[in-house]
Amino acid sequence: MKKKLIIILILILFIPIPFHLKDGGTVEYKALVYQISRVHKINTNAKSGYDTGIIIKILGIKVFDNVKESKKMNNNILNANYQNIDFNIEKKQVTLNSGYVMPLNGLGTYSLTGDTCYEAVASALASGVRLIDTAYMYGNEEEIGKAIRDSGIPREEIFVITKIYPTQYDKPEEAIELALKKLDIGYIDMMLLHHPGNLDIEAYKVMEKYVEKGDIHSLGLSNWYVEELKEFLPQVNIKPALVQNEIHPYYQENEIIPYIQNLDIVVQGWYPFGGRGHTSELLNDDEIVKIASNHNVSSAQVILRWNLQKGVVVIPGSSNPEHIKENTDIYDFQLTKEEMERINALDRGEKHDWY
Numbered sequence: 001m002k003k004k005l006i007i008i009l010i011l012i013l014f015i016p017i018p019f020h021l022k023d024g025g026t027v028e029y030k031a032l033v034y035q036i037s038r039v040h041k042i043n044t045n046a047k048s049g050y051d052t053g054i055i056i057k058i059l060g061i062k063v064f065d066n067v068k069e070s071k072k073m074n075n076n077i078l079n080a081n082y083q084n085i086d087f088n089i090e091k092k093q094v095t096l097n098s099g100y101v102m103p104l105n106g107l108g109t110y111s112l113t114g115d116t117c118y119e120a121v122a123s124a125l126a127s128g129v130r131l132i133d134t135a136y137m138y139g140n141e142e143e144i145g146k147a148i149r150d151s152g153i154p155r156e157e158i159f160v161i162t163k164i165y166p167t168q169y170d171k172p173e174e175a176i177e178l179a180l181k182k183l184d185i186g187y188i189d190m191m192l193l194h195h196p197g198n199l200d201i202e203a204y205k206v207m208e209k210y211v212e213k214g215d216i217h218s219l220g221l222s223n224w225y226v227e228e229l230k231e232f233l234p235q236v237n238i239k240p241a242l243v244q245n246e247i248h249p250y251y252q253e254n255e256i257i258p259y260i261q262n263l264d265i266v267v268q269g270w271y272p273f274g275g276r277g278h279t280s281e282l283l284n285d286d287e288i289v290k291i292a293s294n295h296n297v298s299s300a301q302v303i304l305r306w307n308l309q310k311g312v313v314v315i316p317g318s319s320n321p322e323h324i325k326e327n328t329d330i331y332d333f334q335l336t337k338e339e340m341e342r343i344n345a346l347d348r349g350e351k352h353d354w355y
């Protein structure tokens with residue numbers, strides 16, 4: 001027993017442990033234990049689980065209490081870099097750093113307006129979608145609010161993200177009040193700054209006040225990358241809970257995603273299918289089509305699942321009820337490590353929009 005413990009302690013010195021050992025929550029401890037047990041092939045069952053627990057104690061951190069749960073949970077986050085965030089594919093939800101729970105898949109509503117938007121949101125809600133992404137710029141907050149109210153679904157079961165635009169940053173109160181009024185659903189689950197811009201810090205600080213009042217639950221950013229985050233984060237009081245950026249197989253942000261996740265900020269991808277005008281090429285990509293046929297699913301479903309397995313929340317846009325339904329069916333199959341790598345290899349650094 002002693003000999004085994006010494007060997008394990010020596011080995012542990014050589015593990016690159018991407019965790020902060022002195023603070024953090026249960027997910028962190030479980031992830032650490034899982035990593036140790038995986039690297040050293042310790043069976044995380046009764047007795048050896050106890051040994052692993054001792055290591056954790058020696059390191060001065062909490063002993064995990066449920067090894068089975070730990071393995072299960074971390075099968076979900078193996079491809080992500082969250083430290084204290086429970087990105088849980090089995091539960092189809094993520095607990096944000098603000099404490100609120102958000103679904104892992106939603107409906108994007110860019111370019112959907114009027115009745116088309118209303119019908120798309122109604123159809124999504126009927127298909128079980130509970131996350132809707134909109135923005136002042138999309139000009140559809142009123143239709144989205146109406147579809148939500150008409151659905152009869154309890155408000156607290158639906159998560160709505162909206163964004164204020166840089167042209168509004170000089171009058172943030174007005175912008176927030178306008179969003180609250182147009183949506184007319186009581187509170188806003190999450191508000192993002194749509195882009196970096198003049199007075200973005202000031203606008204964000206006003207959003208923080210609305211969080212204190214309870215009119216907005218969580219805050220986030222859109223189109224923020226590493227340099228922008230480094231500058232922004234030290235200047236605000238409430239850490240953003242989410243960053244929404246362009247992510248698809250041809251533009252993967254493989255350096256940026258882990259950077260953001262390491263901050264315990266959830267990453268959400270826009271243009272999952274490349275955006276309108278590019279979807280055909282991406283959905284017909286040979287590699288993706290082959291992987292889809294292995295699993296008897298569509299290319300769209302493979303792309304969405306690839307995102308989830310990287311710890312990225314998806315908000316595909318669609319006005320087609322069949323597509324909307326299809327885009328929710330992404331939890332009953334799993335891409336292998338090799339398939340994930342084949343999709344990772346498709347990255348071309350090819351941005352499909354300017355921001």
Ligand SMILES: NC(=O)c1ccc[n+]([C@@H]2O[C@H](COP(=O)([O-])OP(=O)(O)OC[C@H]3O[C@@H](n4cnc5c(N)ncnc54)[C@H](OP(=O)(O)O)[C@@H]3O)[C@@H](O)[C@H]2O)c1
Pocket residue numbers: 107108109110111133134194222223244245269270271272273274275276279283298300301315316317318319320322323324326327355
């Ligand atoms: N923060 C930002 O700056 C930013 C920028 C752009 C977008 N966004 C957000 O991200 C969301 C997603 O982007 P997007 O909607 O522009 O582009 P997208 O999701 O990449 O692609 C939408 C296109 O894919 C098609 N589609 C959807 N599901 C499909 C399926 N299962 N099979 C085949 N085709 C399918 C849609 O056509 P059908 O209607 O026929 O299904 C539509 O033409 C936006 O709606 C918006 O909420 C944010």
